[in-house]
Amino acid sequence: MDPVFILASESPRRKMLLEKLGIPFRVVPSNIHEDYSDNKTPEETVQFISYEKAKFVAENYPKNIVIGTDTIVVLRDEILGKPKDSHDAIKMLTKLSGRSHTVYTGVSIVRKDPQAFQKFYEKTEVTFFPLSKDTVEFYVNNHHSLDKAGAYGIQDWSACFVESIQGCYYNVVGFPLARFFHIINTDNFRKTFGNYNWLGKEEQSP
Amino acid sequence: MDPVFILASESPRRKMLLEKLGIPFRVVPSNIHEDYSDNKTPEETVQFISYEKAKFVAENYPKNIVIGTDTIVVLRDEILGKPKDSHDAIKMLTKLSGRSHTVYTGVSIVRKDPQAFQKFYEKTEVTFFPLSKDTVEFYVNNHHSLDKAGAYGIQDWSACFVESIQGCYYNVVGFPLARFFHIINTDNFRKTFGNYNWLGKEEQSP
Numbered sequence: 531m532d533p534v535f536i537l538a539s540e541s542p543r544r545k546m547l548l549e550k551l552g553i554p555f556r557v558v559p560s561n562i563h564e565d566y567s568d569n570k571t572p573e574e575t576v577q578f579i580s581y582e583k584a585k586f587v588a589e590n591y592p593k594n595i596v597i598g599t600d601t602i603v604v605l606r607d608e609i610l611g612k613p614k615d616s617h618d619a620i621k622m623l624t625k626l627s628g629r630s631h632t633v634y635t636g637v638s639i640v641r642k643d644p645q646a647f648q649k650f651y652e653k654t655e656v657t658f659f660p661l662s663k664d665t666v667e668f669y670v671n672n673h674h675s676l677d678k679a680g681a682y683g684i685q686d687w688s689a690c691f692v693e694s695i696q697g698c699y700y701n702v703v704g705f706p707l708a709r710f711f712h713i714i715n716t717d718n719f720r721k722t723f724g725n726y727n728w729l730g731k732e733e734q735s736p
Numbered sequence: 737m738d739p740v741f742i743l744a745s746e747s748p749r750r751k752m753l754l755e756k757l758g759i760p761f762r763v764v765p766s767n768i769h770e771d772y773s774d775n776k777t778p779e780e781t782v783q784f785i786s787y788e789k790a791k792f793v794a795e796n797y798p799k800n801i802v803i804g805t806d807t808i809v810v811l812r813d814e815i816l817g818k819p820k821d822s823h824d825a826i827k828m829l830t831k832l833s834g835r836s837h838t839v840y841t842g843v844s845i846v847r848k849d850p851q852a853f854q855k856f857y858e859k860t861e862v863t864f865f866p867l868s869k870d871t872v873e874f875y876v877n878n879h880h881s882l883d884k885a886g887a888y889g890i891q892d893w894s895a896c897f898v899e900s901i902q903g904c905y906y907n908v909v910g911f912p913l914a915r916f917f918h919i920i921n922t923d924n925f926r927k928t929f930g931n932y933n934w935l936g937k938e939e940q941s942p
Binding site for chain 1: 753756757758860865868871890892893895896897898899900901902903904905906913914915916917918921
């Protein structure tokens with residue numbers, strides 16, 4: 531039988547995190563343009579875009595529970611997306627050096643038929659050590675920083691940039707694993723989506 | 737040529753973290769009994785035991801830079817070591833449920849000849865979601881909790897226990913990677929241990 535959950539994201543990091551939970555799922559990327567240009571707050575932005583992503587996939591998989599996600603990095607009032615090139619990555623990391631920024635991930639859980647919907651977001655403050663020019667250049671030249679919001683991946687070598695975090699670590703990686711697990715185990719979620727036993731096997735179909 | 741650094745710990749998690757930095761090292765476990773019974777503070781305890789571990793190995797490798805480490809989990813005033821058995825693991829996790837505890841890791845960096853020494857510690861506060869009995873038992877029965885202080889490994893399935901952390905994530909895994917990287921790049925460290933270029937190649941022998 532096909533798994534009930536669909537992750538609407540191509541990110542190998544999100545896939546790896548959801549696999550950690552042991553809940554069967556498949557990946558169906560959604561084809562939504564991530565537009566951060568309007569007047570929403572970061573909290574609204576990540577929830578809105580995660581919802582658009584989930585909805586897009588749910589159209590083709592109406593019986594499945596689709597998980598949409600979106601992560602952004604915010605320094606003061608500026609949203610840092612993925613860098614355009616190495617030069618841009620170095621610029622971003624130099625901005626983040628010695629400062630705190632905030633990582634927001636929005637998660638939308640959507641089923642079309644029968645209709646059900648839940649969304650939440652998680653935010654984590656990340657404080658970087660002051661970084662030398664050599665350190666920043668070494669990282670950008672030797673690691674994959676271009677496919678990541680804010681030009682770093684906390685799980686790779688840039689782990690050594692991070693003096694401290696406040697909040698959920700996995701949220702910074704790209705998926706707020708613990709909050710997701712907590713939410714799918716609430717009575718409210720069970721009432722909305724059906725009574726699953728998330729510790730391995732399905733108890734009862736919705 | 738043999739690597740200059742020795743990690744005095746058998747922990748596969750610490751080995752994995754130090755490998756992330758890309759600094760060549762070898763592992764030589766130290767044979768020190770971890771005695772947490774005396775009247776030291778947690779900060780003193782982890783630094784003392786990490787020093788004993790590093791010193792033990794440095795006796796046999798006097799020219800190398802030996803890294804000793806020790807991690808403890810403290811709930812209020814109680815030090816939680818490794819659980820004795822599954823029953824004890826369930827008891828520990830039930831205590832940690834819905835509360836905050838603190839993880840301390842001490843690191844001692846020791847060379848015997850020429851003599852050099854530096855130590856530090858890192859502390860991280862970890863807050864657990866309230867855990868159901870089913871969740872705790874599922875974890876203890878299906879994952880390796882017995883070889884870990886506090887009966888959980890934040891990098892495994894128990895990731896979903898953790899509502900938030902405050903401090904260094906990798907410190908909770910067992911090695912404060914970022915602080916270590918920061919310290920070995922200080923002028924003070926270079927003066928004490930010699931002028932290495934930690935971004936890959938040795939600049940000058942000590």
